[in-house]
Amino acid sequence: xxxxxxxxxxxxxxxxxxxxxxxxxxxxxxxxxxxxxxxxxxxxxxxxxxxxxxxxxxxxxxxxxxxxxxxxxxxxxxxxxxxxxxxxxxxxxxxxxxxxxxxxxxxxxxxxxxxxxxxxxxxxxxxxxxxxxxxxxxxxxxxxxxxxxxxxxxxxxxxxxxxxxxxxxxxxxxxxxxxxxxxxxxxxxxxxxxxxxxxxxxxxxxxxxxxxxxxxxxxxxxxxxxxxxxxxxxxxxxxxxxxxxxxxxxxxxxxxxxxxxxxxxxxxxxxxxxxxxxxxxxxxxxxx
Amino acid sequence: xxxxxxxxxxxxxxxxxxxxxxxxxxxxxxxxxxxxxxxxxxxxxxxxxxxxxxxxxxxxxxxxxxxxxxxxxxxxxxxxxxxxxxxxxxxxxxxxxxxxxxxxxxxxxxxxxxxxxxxxxxxxxxxxxxxxxxxxxxxxxxxxxxxxxxxxxxxxxxxxxxxxxxxxxxxxxxxxx
Numbered sequence: 115x116x117x118x119x120x121x122x123x124x125x126x127x128x129x130x131x132x133x134x135x136x137x138x139x140x141x142x143x144x145x146x147x148x149x150x151x152x153x154x155x156x157x158x159x160x161x162x163x164x165x166x167x168x169x170x171x172x173x174x175x176x177x178x179x180x181x182x183x184x185x186x187x188x189x190x191x192x193x194x195x196x197x198x199x200x201x202x203x204x205x206x207x208x209x210x211x212x213x214x215x216x217x218x219x220x221x222x223x224x225x226x227x228x229x230x231x232x233x234x235x236x237x238x239x240x241x242x243x244x245x246x247x248x249x250x251x252x253x254x255x256x257x258x259x260x261x262x263x264x265x266x267x268x269x270x271x272x273x274x275x276x277x278x279x280x281x282x283x284x285x286x287x288x289x290x291x292x293x294x295x296x297x298x299x300x301x302x303x304x305x306x307x308x309x310x311x312x313x314x315x316x317x318x319x320x321x322x323x324x325x326x327x328x329x330x331x332x333x334x335x336x337x338x339x340x341x342x343x344x345x346x347x348x349x350x351x352x353x354x355x356x357x358x359x360x361x362x363x364x365x366x367x368x369x370x371x372x373x374x375x376x377x378x379x380x381x382x383x384x385x386x387x388x389x390x391x392x393x394x395x396x397x398x399x400x401x402x
Numbered sequence: 403x404x405x406x407x408x409x410x411x412x413x414x415x416x417x418x419x420x421x422x423x424x425x426x427x428x429x430x431x432x433x434x435x436x437x438x439x440x441x442x443x444x445x446x447x448x449x450x451x452x453x454x455x456x457x458x459x460x461x462x463x464x465x466x467x468x469x470x471x472x473x474x475x476x477x478x479x480x481x482x483x484x485x486x487x488x489x490x491x492x493x494x495x496x497x498x499x500x501x502x503x504x505x506x507x508x509x510x511x512x513x514x515x516x517x518x519x520x521x522x523x524x525x526x527x528x529x530x531x532x533x534x535x536x537x538x539x540x541x542x543x544x545x546x547x548x549x550x551x552x553x554x555x556x557x558x559x560x561x562x563x564x565x566x567x568x569x570x571x572x573x574x575x576x577x578x579x
Contacts, residue, residue: 145577165548167506167541169575170496174504174543192493195555195575197541205548211577225525238524242560248489250558250572277520277530277579278558283448 140200140208148193148215148247153182156200168196168212193249214251217243222297222304229286230313231340236286237261237308241297242279252278260296263287263310286310290342312342318393320352320386328377329354329398331384335370343370348388356382437471438514439464441531446519449526459529459561462568463517470494471510477502487562488571509540512552517559526563528571532579533557 141155156162158179166173166185169192177183179202190196193214199207221242229236239259243251257280261269268287273280280297286308287293293308316339322331331352336344350372354361357380365374376384380400386393441460443451451459466485473481473494482494501507514536521530534556541549556579560572 163543165504165506165541165543167508170493170500172497172500172504172506174506193574193576197549199541199548201543201548207549207551209553211575213576214574223523223525223527225527240523240528248492250560250574252558252574252576277532279521279530281448281521281524283524 139206140198142198142208142210145210146190146212148212148245148249149187149191150212150215151187152185152190154185154198155182156180158202160202162200162202165199165201166196167199168192169194171196191247193245193247214249214253215245215247217251217255217299217302218246219244219248220257220297220299220302220304222306224295224306224308226308228309228311231286231290231310231338231342232288232313233286235283237293237295238281238283239295239297239306240279240281241275241299241304243275243299243302250278251275255299258296258298260294260298261287262294262296263289263291268293288340290345312344313338313340315344315348315388315391315393318350318386318388318391320384320393320396322384322396322398324398324401325375328375328379329382329384330373330375331386331396332373333367333371333386333393336367336372336388337370344388348372350386350388350393352376352384352386354378354382354384356380436511436513437464437467439467439517440515441517441519443519443522446522446529448524449522451519451522451529455526458563459519459531459568460517463515463531463533463559463561463570466570467510467513467515471513473498474501474508474510477507484567485569486571486573487564487569490570490573505544507542509538509542511538511540513537529561529568531557531559531561533559 139157143152146152156179160179162177162179164175164177164183171189190212193212195211197207197209199205224239241257243255245251254274256272256274258272259282269284271282287310290310290312293310295306295308297304315336319334320331322329333350344367346368348367349364352363352374354376356378363374363376365372382398383395385395439460441456443456469481469485477498479495479498482491486494516534518532519529520532536554539553540547555575558574558576561568562571
């Protein structure tokens with residue numbers, strides 16, 4: 115009789131345990147967005163330990179089985195892979211993904227910050243949309259790129275993001291000056307500035323005259339081929355070749371003109387160059 | 403006699419230093435070697451990925467994952483400093499801090515990553531990768547294993563070049579590409 119009672123008790127306990135273990139389960143809503151509150155429903159009875167692991171979260175707390183587990187917005191701020199685990203006698207788990215919320219900012223990279231005018235494929239920009247929790251928004255969205263110089267629009271294009279990125283590449287404009295580059299996505303706008311500067315000089319011409327102390331040489335106003343004045347500080351190299359050898363002087367452009375004083379008493383042939391551009395040659399006679 | 407003793411001391415000192423150096427090298431090699439990474443750059447654009455760049459990304463991505471695995475297993479922050487930056491470093495730091503508070507840890511082993519470069523910026527200042535990662539994941543509460551399974555996770559990764567390495571700025575798991 116005792117033996118029979120023991121067997122019955124053991125069978126009852128085993129059945130009860132199987133009942134609890136089998137009933138303990140998790141049901142997670144499908145694909146919540148970052149920062150969204152969700153409830154995970156559980157089944158079974160008794161107490162269990164709930165774990166949530168994911169990007170930037172590792173949470174553990176006791177929960178009553180059969181009731182919903184509330185996850186606050188703060189628990190699911192980061193998009194990515196989460197694992198929810200419910201442990202009683204055994205552990206059951208369910209994984210789910212949190213996707214990015216709607217875009218709230220743009221990371222906008224523009225190159226270069228300074229560019230010569232009229233250069234092919236010289237300016238490029240890359241934009242990544244992020245949500246308020248800094249998750250990359252991978253759902254396709256349209257980003258409007260615009261390039262404006264003073265009042266004129268040089269470039270305008272809507273680009274749909276692919277894999278969370280939109281980009282453009284375009285030639286630089288024809289006029290030197292500041293260029294505003296904008297990426298816009300709904301109400302979100304990111305602005306960058308690119309300084310367009312004159313390109314290589316065009317028709318570099320010099321004049322020279324003998325003075326009491328040597329030869330004064332200077333350029334005519336130096337422009338690029340589009341008529342932009344070369345910026346101050348651009349170096350022009352003057353080279354004088356005479357009977358006593360060769361002399362070189364570097365002079366920066368100041369207000370469009372570069373000037374240099376060269377020491378030479380005899381006949382001198384003077385040339386000028388700036389970057390890869392050669393100017394004209396002049397001959398200055400010897401001092402009388 | 404004194405000179406003999408000194409020589410012997412130096413010998414022991416060098417021997418111990420050598421063994422320690424060898425052990426640490428083998429340890430870091432072992433950690434790195436456990437992470438298998440393949441990279442396909444054929445679909446990268448608009449800029450083509452040069453072979454040196456490809457090797458650099460491979461090396462630094464592998465190192466980043468072994469560092470991350472170490473940080474999340476032992477709940478330490480030091481190994482996250484070099485290979486991660488920006489948002490990725492921030493959420494990893496938060497993960498470690500959160501694990502320290504809850505007493506949990508994660509163990510990533512048998513890692514295999516199939517990387518595909520899907521975007522390489524015109525000026526080479528950012529690369530986007532898709533990683534199909536397979537690994538054995540264990541989550542532990544103290545010494546008790548509460549999850550033990552092989553998983554396949556897809557990651558969207560943004561890496562940017564630093565002075566001497568590529569760092570992961572964004573590491574975001576997605577259900578599929």
